[in-house]
Amino acid sequence: MSLEAKAVSIERDNRPIVEDATIAIDRGGMTALVGPNGAGKSTLLKALAGEYAVTSGEVSLDGRPVSGLSAGELARRRSVMAQASSIVFDFTVEEILDLGWVQGQSRNNGQHRAATSEVVRECRIGHLMGRTFNTLSGGEQQRVQFARCLLQVWQPHDEVDTRYVLLDEPTSSLDLAHELMVLRLARRYAQRSAGVLVVLHDLNLAARFCRNIVIMFEGRVVANGDPAEVLNDALLSDVYATEIRVEWHEALERIVVHA
Ligand SMILES: Nc1ncnc2c1ncn2[C@@H]1O[C@H](COP(=O)(O)OP(=O)(O)OP(=O)(O)O)[C@@H](O)[C@H]1O
Numbered sequence: 001m002s003l004e005a006k007a008v009s010i011e012r013d014n015r016p017i018v019e020d021a022t023i024a025i026d027r028g029g030m031t032a033l034v035g036p037n038g039a040g041k042s043t044l045l046k047a048l049a050g051e052y053a054v055t056s057g058e059v060s061l062d063g064r065p066v067s068g069l070s071a072g073e074l075a076r077r078r079s080v081m082a083q084a085s086s087i088v089f090d091f092t093v094e095e096i097l098d099l100g101w102v103q104g105q106s107r108n109n110g111q112h113r114a115a116t117s118e119v120v121r122e123c124r125i126g127h128l129m130g131r132t133f134n135t136l137s138g139g140e141q142q143r144v145q146f147a148r149c150l151l152q153v154w155q156p157h158d159e160v161d162t163r164y165v166l167l168d169e170p171t172s173s174l175d176l177a178h179e180l181m182v183l184r185l186a187r188r189y190a191q192r193s194a195g196v197l198v199v200l201h202d203l204n205l206a207a208r209f210c211r212n213i214v215i216m217f218e219g220r221v222v223a224n225g226d227p228a229e230v231l232n233d234a235l236l237s238d239v240y241a242t243e244i245r246v247e248w249h250e251a252l253e254r255i256v257v258h259a
């Protein structure tokens with residue numbers, strides 16, 4: 001069971017943006033999508049989310065083409081955190097979170113309240129409840145959007161997760177501590193057998209938290225696999241046109257990438 005793009009090409013304004021990309025987001029672990037600015041990461045993520053039509057190839061969710069799923073079904077099976085989101089109306093934080101509650105049950109029942117308070121506690125946004133979203137700092141807004149995303153695919157803990165979470169640079173505005181918090185929560189969610197795709201620019205975080213790393217370059221998937229295999233000096237230096245070194249850090253017991 002996975003969320004898959006098979007040989008997907010996407011054009012925007014008659015320009016090829018993604019070409020022949022194949023990627024599978026398996027359940028049970030996080031997949032990182034990395035690559036330089038403009039490589040096509042957000043475009044591929046939106047196609048996986050069913051938000052962009054593909055020019056050729058196919059996107060399927062557990063074997064069913066996403067183009068055939070209803071909006072409601074898509075909302076229950078996968079949540080998306082966009083790279084940039086502007087909120088036009090003066091919604092409160094509660095109202096933003098409520099937008100994420102799509103599980104069919106009405107609001108303000110026991111399950112909705114339990115799920116919301118769990119997610120609010122985990123994302124450490126309790127002190128922001130009652131505030132107007134547009135008055136929050138960039139990092140606070142990002143944590144609320146992340147919480148909304150988790151709430152959308154919330155499932156009771158005694159059920160096996162069958163959902164997918166697509167996060168486009170969810171930590172771009174966060175301080176170090178909150179960055180780790182978000183990635184730990186996302187990974188734990190994946191370990192409960194959901195599938196999580198996260199677009200990241202920080203290759204160290206990608207290596208540390210993700211089971212699989214996909215590298216995109218100029219619209220194509222140029223590497224896909226285990227972090228230790230995919231992250232190598234030659235490929236990264238080529239893709240980023242910058243000298244990059246990958247080393248094993250004995251004390252930290254993990255890969256360190258530096259430019
Ligand atoms: N609607 C569009 N019309 C024309 N070009 C587009 C459109 N959307 C994206 N592009 C172009 O497609 C390329 C890939 O964009 P995309 O947003 O997928 O990149 P990205 O890998 O997410 O980059 P970043 O790391 O900067 O977020 C870019 O060159 C962008 O300018």
Ligand SMILES: [Mg+2]
Nearest residue numbers: 041042083168
């Ligand atoms: Mg992007």
